[in-house]
Amino acid sequence: MKVFGVVGLGLIGGSMALGLKAANAKLSVIAYDTDDQALAAGLALDVIDEQAASISDLSARADLICVCTPVMQMKRVMAELSNFEGTVTDVCSVKGPVVDAAKELWGGLPANWVPGHPIAGSEKHSVRGARSDLFQNHKTILTPNAATLPDALNQVTKLWQTLGAEVVSMTIDHHDDVLAQTSHLPHLLAYTLVDVLAGFGDEREVFEYAAGGFRDFSRIAASDPVMWHDIFMTNQAALLKRLKTMVAALEDTANLIENNDSDALMLRLKRAKAARDYFTGLQPDEP
Amino acid sequence: MKVFGVVGLGLIGGSMALGLKAANAKLSVIAYDTDDQALAAGLALDVIDEQAASISDLSARADLICVCTPVMQMKRVMAELSNFEGTVTDVCSVKGPVVDAAKELWGGLPANWVPGHPIAGSEKHSVRGARSDLFQNHKTILTPNAATLPDALNQVTKLWQTLGAEVVSMTIDHHDDVLAQTSHLPHLLAYTLVDVLAGFGDEREVFEYAAGGFRDFSRIAASDPVMWHDIFMTNQAALLKRLKTMVAALEDTANLIENNDSDALMLRLKRAKAARDYFTGLQPDEP
Numbered sequence: 061m062k063v064f065g066v067v068g069l070g071l072i073g074g075s076m077a078l079g080l081k082a083a084n085a086k087l088s089v090i091a092y093d094t095d096d097q098a099l100a101a102g103l104a105l106d107v108i109d110e111q112a113a114s115i116s117d118l119s120a121r122a123d124l125i126c127v128c129t130p131v132m133q134m135k136r137v138m139a140e141l142s143n144f145e146g147t148v149t150d151v152c153s154v155k156g157p158v159v160d161a162a163k164e165l166w167g168g169l170p171a172n173w174v175p176g177h178p179i180a181g182s183e184k185h186s187v188r189g190a191r192s193d194l195f196q197n198h199k200t201i202l203t204p205n206a207a208t209l210p211d212a213l214n215q216v217t218k219l220w221q222t223l224g225a226e227v228v229s230m231t232i233d234h235h236d237d238v239l240a241q242t243s244h245l246p247h248l249l250a251y252t253l254v255d256v257l258a259g260f261g262d263e264r265e266v267f268e269y270a271a272g273g274f275r276d277f278s279r280i281a282a283s284d285p286v287m288w289h290d291i292f293m294t295n296q297a298a299l300l301k302r303l304k305t306m307v308a309a310l311e312d313t314a315n316l317i318e319n320n321d322s323d324a325l326m327l328r329l330k331r332a333k334a335a336r337d338y339f340t341g342l343q344p345d346e347p
Numbered sequence: 348m349k350v351f352g353v354v355g356l357g358l359i360g361g362s363m364a365l366g367l368k369a370a371n372a373k374l375s376v377i378a379y380d381t382d383d384q385a386l387a388a389g390l391a392l393d394v395i396d397e398q399a400a401s402i403s404d405l406s407a408r409a410d411l412i413c414v415c416t417p418v419m420q421m422k423r424v425m426a427e428l429s430n431f432e433g434t435v436t437d438v439c440s441v442k443g444p445v446v447d448a449a450k451e452l453w454g455g456l457p458a459n460w461v462p463g464h465p466i467a468g469s470e471k472h473s474v475r476g477a478r479s480d481l482f483q484n485h486k487t488i489l490t491p492n493a494a495t496l497p498d499a500l501n502q503v504t505k506l507w508q509t510l511g512a513e514v515v516s517m518t519i520d521h522h523d524d525v526l527a528q529t530s531h532l533p534h535l536l537a538y539t540l541v542d543v544l545a546g547f548g549d550e551r552e553v554f555e556y557a558a559g560g561f562r563d564f565s566r567i568a569a570s571d572p573v574m575w576h577d578i579f580m581t582n583q584a585a586l587l588k589r590l591k592t593m594v595a596a597l598e599d600t601a602n603l604i605e606n607n608d609s610d611a612l613m614l615r616l617k618r619a620k621a622a623r624d625y626f627t628g629l630q631p632d633e634p
Contacts, residue, residue, distance in 0.1 A: 179556055199556065241544055242557040246564045248600060249536055251619045256596045257528055258622035267626040269466055269486065270529040276563040277533045281623040285616035292604050292612065303601050307594055309543045313535060314590050317579050325579065329572035332538040335545035336568040339554040 061215070065122025066091040066108070067115060067137055068129035069098045070284075071182060072151050074107045074190030076126060079223040082192045092118045102187045115140040124215060126151065131290040135161035142166070147212040149174045149219070153239060153287075155203045155232040157294040171209045174216040177201045177235065178225060179243075183282035196224035203232045240298035244291055245306060248299065250280035251288065348502070352409025353378040353395070354402060354424055355416035356385045357571075358469060359438050361394045361477030363413060366510040369479045379405045389474045402427040411502060413438065418577040422448035429453070434499040436461045436506070440526060440574075442490045442519040444581040458496045461503040464488045464522065465512060466530075470569035483511035490519045527585035531578055532593060535586065537567035538575065 066073035069091040077089040092112040093099050102108040112118035127137050127150040138161055152158050155175050162169040180198040182189055200220040204213050217227045257266050316325045351367055353360035356378040364376040379399040380386050389395040399405035414424050414437040425448055439445050442462050449456040467485040469476055487507040491500050504514045544553050603612045
């Protein structure tokens, strides 16, 4: 790969650009974005080398393209990439809609398209937050199908390995359900909690007395609203199913408290702490 | 103050000890705990200078005592402090039960007792996590009443100021309601989410694909289960009221998603992000 192309220059595309350039000084990165300020920032920060005037301009110059737009803009971008013959990948947090859009456009996902999703991010969602090590020791999930070109799959696998990620494969349905649980539901809770707290009246007082725990919690709600709007809307079935279970569990916990069921509440808290401690043990590289 | 006494040696009591000794090299700290290992760790780490054999032993030797036990152990500890004539304070996250216990024991809170609550903590809840700067630039809420001795109030105010905290006053009911919103509800959500995710079946897979956002979220569930059991049980009225609002908001959000009400969902996410950004602006000293 000599020229890496990015559609949608934010935290993810910018971090890929920095990481790939750190590994290969000869690599050139070109980006297209509807937001000129993102492109200007990318150039000023040396995250990208050139900007493209359009997606077809990018297609004509790049060897491999990664689409990093919010989910609901994918179909429009995909249509403009129809004639691109190199390998394409994307980083959408929901994979079902990417395949659905491809089906509507072309009857199915093209053989040169390898859907992907790096399990990494930050509340600093613009290109200004880009870091070459964002994906180091994080997983990247690829969801290829039977038609995917082996060469394209290898190329995208190597791309992520170069960025320090551990590449794993799974089906699209399984991906969307696992992520509904581990990412989409927590984000929905965090956004809703912050909105509820702000709505309780004296916002300033509520936030002034918020301690460290709340800070951790609310950091999630600082993520990009457009990106999360699209995720919630497009992963509806899996997310609503998991949300229903969560609401039932909250009502159950409320009943334990109301009925002074001390033993059952204690069991639940200890079980959660044990699960969390187990989770921490799986993350040797994190602080 | 020459001798500072701690009942219940964990993160909070240990951090107070370290901070007060850093400010006054001549200060001696004595602690009592039902857990001998906590006392041994406190001595080995030079967090405390001596251990007391009992609460009455501690009473005979300390000038000022801070009670740092979980809420539901307060009444038992208070009864044993009946004859102590120096100033007493506590750090319970719920203030109502402290006053209720005092009413049952003595008909009301003694004039030498200044209820307090530092808005600081960490998931490292044992004395091994103690840090002299834990309270620096954090608020400590005191909830004195008309009977509180001005000298006792001044002494406890100075204690927290020495530890770098900003001391503020409020009524007990107001404290318990504000904290239900900013601390108890978020912790209840975090514990319940982690428990729900662990219960979805393949715990290992769920936690393996959990990204940074979830890590922030679940850190809260690593706190001490006994402490949080007591908080949830004793701040029942305020907590259940706020939880009910949260559950209604989650159901409302689910409806927006199910009905594809894109504008209303977007408004909610943007409002939450604005509130979170406002909150961040109030925390100049935090990373």
